[in-house]
Amino acid sequence: MVPILDGIRILDLTAVILGPYGAQILGDLGADVIKIESPEGDNMRPIAPVAAPGLSALFSNNNRNKKSVVLDLKTDGGKAALQKLIGGAHVLIHNMRQDALDKLGFGFDAVRAINSDMIYCAAVGFGRDGPYAGRPAYDDVIQAASGVAGLSQLRDGTPVYPPTILADKVTGLHLAYAVLAAVVYRERKGRVPGYVEIPMFETMTGFMLNEHLSGATWGDNETVGYQRVVARDRRPYQTKDGWIAVLPYTPQHWAKVLADMGRPDVVESPWFKDPTERSRNFDKLYGLLAEILPSRTTAEWLDVFSRLDVPHSPVRTPTDLIHDPHLNAVGFFTPNFATETPVKRTLRAPILFGGVAVEPDLPPPLLGADTDAVLREAGLSDVEITAAHQRATKRTSA
Numbered sequence: 001m002v003p004i005l006d007g008i009r010i011l012d013l014t015a016v017i018l019g020p021y022g023a024q025i026l027g028d029l030g031a032d033v034i035k036i037e038s039p040e041g042d043n044m045r046p047i048a049p050v051a052a053p054g055l056s057a058l059f060s061n062n063n064r065n066k067k068s069v070v071l072d073l074k075t076d077g078g079k080a081a082l083q084k085l086i087g088g089a090h091v092l093i094h095n096m097r098q099d100a101l102d103k104l105g106f107g108f109d110a111v112r113a114i115n116s117d118m119i120y121c122a123a124v125g126f127g128r129d130g131p132y133a134g135r136p137a138y139d140d141v142i143q144a145a146s147g148v149a150g151l152s153q154l155r156d157g158t159p160v161y162p163p164t165i166l167a168d169k170v171t172g173l174h175l176a177y178a179v180l181a182a183v184v185y186r187e188r189k190g191r192v193p194g195y196v197e198i199p200m201f202e203t204m205t206g207f208m209l210n211e212h213l214s215g216a217t218w219g220d221n222e223t224v225g226y227q228r229v230v231a232r233d234r235r236p237y238q239t240k241d242g243w244i245a246v247l248p249y250t251p252q253h254w255a256k257v258l259a260d261m262g263r264p265d266v267v268e269s270p271w272f273k274d275p276t277e278r279s280r281n282f283d284k285l286y287g288l289l290a291e292i293l294p295s296r297t298t299a300e301w302l303d304v305f306s307r308l309d310v311p312h313s314p315v316r317t318p319t320d321l322i323h324d325p326h327l328n329a330v331g332f333f334t335p336n337f338a339t340e341t342p343v344k345r346t347l348r349a350p351i352l353f354g355g356v357a358v359e360p361d362l363p364p365p366l367l368g369a370d371t372d373a374v375l376r377e378a379g380l381s382d383v384e385i386t387a388a389h390q391r392a393t394k395r396t397s398a
Contacts, residue, residue, distance in 0.1 A: 003359055024063060037068055086111055146200075336358070
């Protein structure tokens with residue numbers, strides 16, 4: 001971790017991926033992140049593969065640089081402990097339904113009554129001011145609702161989920177920068193913003209429509225879709241023996257590629273010479289790539305595109321990435337944990353800060369590993385800590 005946010009304590013009342021991913025970014029930046037878990041734990045803990053009880057790969061890759069505190073917020077002891085932690089923290093983030101957290105006594109007004117300087121951030125499915133407010137939301141649902149899954153309909157006629165939890169991770173990034181902005185605002189203005197809401201639906205709709213709002217940008221025209229991106233043949237291309245990606249982006253790129261492919265005539269076409277018309281004819285250009293690239297091997301094309309200085313890459317699988325020479329050279333997978341952990345390969349934060357000393361990371365915590373230490377530091381007596389444990393244990397076994 002890099003201690004950019006040293007001294008900022010964050011209460012992380014999130015689970016699954018969205019909130020934990022965003023909170024982990026803040027932990028990677030040096031914030032003191034206290035992960036509040038139910039006695040059952042984050043429901044990502046048991047998802048296979050699992051290296052130790054409650055320590056799955058999914059959980060581990062989204063919860064480093066955190067401490068785990070188990071509290072049962074349905075008991076008086078759990079509530080009292082969280083109230084104490086709120087009094088000494090700077091930020092609270094959650095991705096529960098807001099009405100559920102309100103009923104537990106930890107809504108915005110209740111938390112601000114305990115700590116008037118608390119930054120309160122809620123990641124929700126849909127914005128609270130719209131008719132969808134309060135609906136349950138998970139990644140697949142938001143990909144469908146926001147048009148992400150429907151993008152492929154513009155090209156193929158069939159909606160598809162990209163095989164990654166895109167909505168959770170993109171919204172998690174927005175959560176992280178929302179917290180950072182709120183911290184800066186408090187430091188510069190001497191006061192905190194009100195309720196900070198990060199809705200998945202609006203976040204992903206903006207993310208998806210950024211390039212696809214297209215003609216609808218001008219008002220009455222409702223034509224959507226960035227033509228280059230939805231072109232039928234914009235895809236990894238099959239070669240004689242594998243797959244390759246190439247993106248001739250500028251007219252100069254295309255001229256060099258088309259000349260090498262024996263099609264310099266295309267460069268002389270009126271539609272190619274006009275930038276706007278060329279942008280309307282990406283299907284033709286990408287179609288040529290799809291037609292010609294199977295004529296040579298991947299290695300041959302890599303040599304060609306390298307010589308022409310045209311952006312390109314072999315198509316790598318997730319397994320290939322583990323052995324990628326660049327990623328290994330920069331230590332992307334190399335752990336730097338302060339203590340022993342089953343995690344032998346990690347995904348380090350990609351951002352580097354010059355002049356800031358890197359400190360060892362906290363490994364993903366076992367469930368409740370830091371409960372006693374954190375609560376004792378917050379001022380709870382041994383009797384109060386024991387009582388909280390007893391109540392949580394009793395409810396779990398009931």
